[in-house]
Amino acid sequence: MEQKLSNQQFNEDERKIKEKELEVNRQLLAEKDRELDKLRGSRPTNPQQAKNNNGLKWAIGLGIVAVVISLLCFILLLKKRKD
Structure with missing residues (x-):
């Protein structure tokens, strides 16, 4: 007990x-x-979200390149007109 x-x-x-x-x-x-x-x-919690941001960065970069190239072409056309 x-x-x-x-x-x-x-x-x-x-x-x-x-x-x-x-x-x-x-x-x-x-x-x-x-x-x-x-x-x-x-x-970032979502890797897919980071991937989408990467695509956005590429799109912005390509847009800037396109604007620069078009400005160069425009300047070349103006120079040819003067000659």
Whole structure:
């Protein structure tokens, strides 16, 4: 009977220790999740979105090249008219 009582007390103490460990682990996990959220916020979350931005950069670059070439052609045409 005394052994059962001491086992119950031991189990109760062990349960309290496990609950404390579980709470500490939950707090650590929440902290790590916050750190991950901060890191995720600093870079694009969707790789497809970054790919679309890359296409936009190409389109803008090609548009600028087209404008420069057309201006050069226009200048050459004006020079030929003067001659």
